[in-house]
Amino acid sequence: MSESIYEFTEAENRVLLPLSRKMTFVAVVLMITAAVHAVTGILASNWGVLLEAGVYVLIGIWTKKAANAFRRIVDTQGNDIPNLMTAMGQLNNLFTLIQWLLVILAIAILLLFGLTFVKLEVTMPA
Numbered sequence: 001m002s003e004s005i006y007e008f009t010e011a012e013n014r015v016l017l018p019l020s021r022k023m024t025f026v027a028v029v030l031m032i033t034a035a036v037h038a039v040t041g042i043l044a045s046n047w048g049v050l051l052e053a054g055v056y057v058l059i060g061i062w063t064k065k066a067a068n069a070f071r072r073i074v075d076t077q078g079n080d081i082p083n084l085m086t087a088m089g090q091l092n093n094l095f096t097l098i099q100w101l102l103v104i105l106a107i108a109i110l111l112l113f114g115l116t117f118v119k120l121e122v123t124m125p126a
Contacts, residue, residue, distance in 0.1 A: 023067035030060035
């Protein structure tokens with residue numbers, strides 16, 4: 001039984017190659033930013049900055065892995081769909097992290113507003 005293998009066209013590859021390059025650039029900048037944050041966090045004993053560094057590392061790693069998979073689509077033959085699915089899996093990891101960070105941020109904002117409102121209620125004369 002012969003299985004047909006989809007191969008992206010040259011036109012499609014011309015879209016994927018610059019995307020891969022841009023994603024690699026972003027990943028490298030994020031990793032450099034993570035390193036700077038890590039050093040700053042260690043020197044200042046600031047756990048918040050270290051946590052930021054960790055987030056930048058995760059985003060950088062997943063972006064680079066997705067970029068590599070997109071690049072393999074262009075550079076190789078016979079594995080375009082598996083490479084595409086690898087890239088999509090890495091992007092799924094990235095956007096899952098972003099989704100959770102936004103949920104945590106929303107909860108923190110709601111708590112901050114709630115605590116501010118409670119404090120105003122307590123301090124205002126009746």
